[in-house]
Amino acid sequence: MTPSGLWVETKRTAERGTGAQVVSPRMLNLAWDVLRARGRLTNREMLDELRIHRSSFVCAVLAKLPGVRVTSTRPIELAYSARI
Template identity: 45%
Template structure:
């Protein structure tokens, strides 16, 4: 397994909260994202824009979700700004919305988006 793929635990966790057809709204702007597939290498996502222009789903690489989850577990909280600016995760709004679906994750605020890990 490479760093470009989910480990077993995170793959299982992601698979439990989303599956093909799942719609996720980003937390602050409520933009629609539809999951088309969950694979070891990441999650395939269609946005309202990609649906409207017919460009098809884009792969959200597993490392982006793994990075967000690791930081949240390490610090107990994670902001979308931190994810975007410090960790260089470009699809930060979607990643936050996905991670917010995990058990034990609480949405502290949506403007700005801040998640925290519950004990």
């Protein structure tokens, strides 16, 4: 973790030999905002609509937050329900 974001190495980056890649706070914040607004979000939507890279990692981070649950793993889909 650095001020520029979270550095993550995935199986894909390891296989390609590209090393760890940064996931900027902007990507995490955007995904979180959209998930809360829509109540659901898929990793495909992150890639295609929001242009969030390393979407599976972002899903894994979001899945740990209160109110978030994984509703599908193939494709990855998250649901959010605010807790009062």
